[in-house]
């Protein structure tokens with residue numbers, strides 16, 4: 001349980017699914033708003049990874065990524081998205097995201113992506 005992961009998604013089922021997949025291997029923080037994500041990161045400085053829904057209720061696509069990255073540059077962010085878009089994936093990567101997962105995802109895909117990210121240098 002070394003790695004701490006923040007999961008930020010406004011859909012209950014996505015948060016619960018990710019918790020089910022990752023919960024045995026990582027310490028998780030689950031939130032459903034960007035405000036809560038920022039608050040949680042501020043108060044838990046040992047969180048290294050965030051799984052972030054690309055479209056949260058407030059703000060445009062990728063706004064949350066920009067905001068988290070500007071305030072917490074060291075956080076490794078994996079985007080979760082509802083549709084595959086090469087342009088959006090490229091833009092997310094340019095803004096500092098280190099992973100991009102398209103729903104519906106498989107458990108192995110999540111575990112593999114997170115595992116890869118945990119070994120990246122900070």
Ligand SMILES: [Mg+2]
Nearest residue numbers: 010053055056
């Ligand atoms: Mg959403």
